[in-house]
Amino acid sequence: MRVTIKDVAREAGVSVSTVSYALNKKGEPVKESHKRVIEAAERLGYVPDATARSLVNSRTNSIGVVICTQKKDGEYNPYEVELIASFSAELARRGNWMCLYLDNGKDDAILEKLIIDAKVDGIVWTGGGIPDKVRRVINVRNLPCIVVLSKVAGDMEIANVQISSAQGIREAIGHLVSLGHRDILDVSSIPGNSRERAFKSSLEEFGIHEVRQMFCHFDENLAYDEMKKLIESEEKLPTAVFAENDNMAIGVMRAVKDAGLRVPQDISVIGYDDIQAARRTDPPLTTIRQDLEEVARLACDYLIECRDSKEQIAPISKDVATRLILRKSTGPARE
Amino acid sequence: MRVTIKDVAREAGVSVSTVSYALNKKGEPVKESHKRVIEAAERLGYVPDATARSLVNSRTNSIGVVICTQKKDGEYNPYEVELIASFSAELARRGNWMCLYLDNGKDDAILEKLIIDAKVDGIVWTGGGIPDKVRRVINVRNLPCIVVLSKVAGDMEIANVQISSAQGIREAIGHLVSLGHRDILDVSSIPGNSRERAFKSSLEEFGIHEVRQMFCHFDENLAYDEMKKLIESEEKLPTAVFAENDNMAIGVMRAVKDAGLRVPQDISVIGYDDIQAARRTDPPLTTIRQDLEEVARLACDYLIECRDSKEQIAPISKDVATRLILRKSTGPARE
């Protein structure tokens, strides 16, 4: 049978409260009795029951992380594993377990049951909207909740941490401009998204008013095809390409190279996301990296403060900066 | 304040035990009082406290998953996210949370604390050895534990699920042989590993006694260099290459193409792992896929049976078959 605090108390010849006291106050065990307690616990192989502790403390030292995601072409989004790793490390560092659920959006019922059953001190939500039923449980429980990297519109009731793509894109364009580029093509996903808006306003800021764009729906092959078409059209080629994600940047580079042109001597290419493949392209891709460790840190800060503070903590809204990762796919503009 | 079972009892005008009874027995609420209970619970927004339940049931409906991993060149192993997704889905399907910890092997203390604090019904362990301190906690707690995809030697005290690479490799070689290949190069990681052994015994089985090998430490660039060297050496080239992982297969394909040769017309290439990039090579890579969903299913079956059964369940040891994924990088042997 399980060794409980009572067994330790008996073994050490003290009361349970003394055992609890001795084991929790990590102060020097000057007292002879404390030493006895610690020895007894050791001898018996006593391991405190986390559930009982949770019941009395009303905290579980674990945080739920829900990632709404869907395989595309049988693949997960490349940075999701990075996100998972960031949260795992950040939570573990603080002695918390990460309860992870990868939600494919197909079965809200499972998710709802999970959240209801959740013995978690807070929830991190990313990648999609929060279903109403879940939201209700969160409210009833007064469960701290934070949304990170949301693609959906902000929600003032719930804290969130965003990546400020605008700043990173501005930095990227600045990098290109400083290399002499004025004719920069935007390989965009769809019209009107935030990255596209940031691209346009960055150009304005640097005094460039002509905007060239292609829309490729985040699709590598489409970007390849469109870029190939552009090259074959014998239109004047841009000196640089900014792609709104790395996959499209990779497609563009492939098209450029297949046409016998060189990156970056003939055309500079810059991506966004810093996916794994970005390090392996030839030349390695200059790109914009989201600092997911920072996202995890801020989110955990908030959630843990909510848990530990006696007062109600107001929702926060923070931006995390991106970093420009300079590799070899960008260089001076050709003459 | 939190709504408890007492509040519901008061609201419904019954005792707490009746509430518990009515809410847990999902039988038809024929009884008028049961209906009252359910309505009262609904009205008050009652959500049972999972921790209190756990204390009584001594089960938490959550399973710890520890993945020992290390970034290589800043990247995670590509199939780890697949493994995580498989366990997440499998556990959620059964109403369990996955408590995930990505262990970088740098800090056993965190891990030990985590396991001690674990309110989990069982542990899945993968990718590395179990530290003694952790093992001790597992034993004391009598915590069900299963090792999956272990690279280390089996451990009879602990259940495990292995991928039977031998069968998959045999299938791959059979596929090549059926296409007329007799001269097959093994691009191996290091001498003496299980994949290499499987390769050799498969060749024997098909009556091929000559073994050609290169050792490339799972490294794509090394495989590229070695393959290039081989091609330039003007030795007779193999008609097919079996690489012990996809990364090396990709390096080999690159070398072949850079030399002006074609895959698969001049050389067939087959990989192992079915990483994401394998779908995107040109031509798409034929490879061996580990069925991680099956691994997750077996592991969860075992752990949950351990938890739910009153008797002690003996450790199991199971093999999971691999699948040969036929894409376009293999074809008939050249004349």
Added chain:
DNA sequence: ATGAAAGCGCTAACAG
């Protein structure tokens, strides 16, 4: 079927 009551293992307030 229902209610009273005994815990599950632990912490913390209280009194000594």
Added chain:
DNA sequence: CTGTTAGCGCTTTCAT
């Protein structure tokens, strides 16, 4: 510093 005791919220006998 130590022991006694009252819960944390729930499930589960055991009577009724």
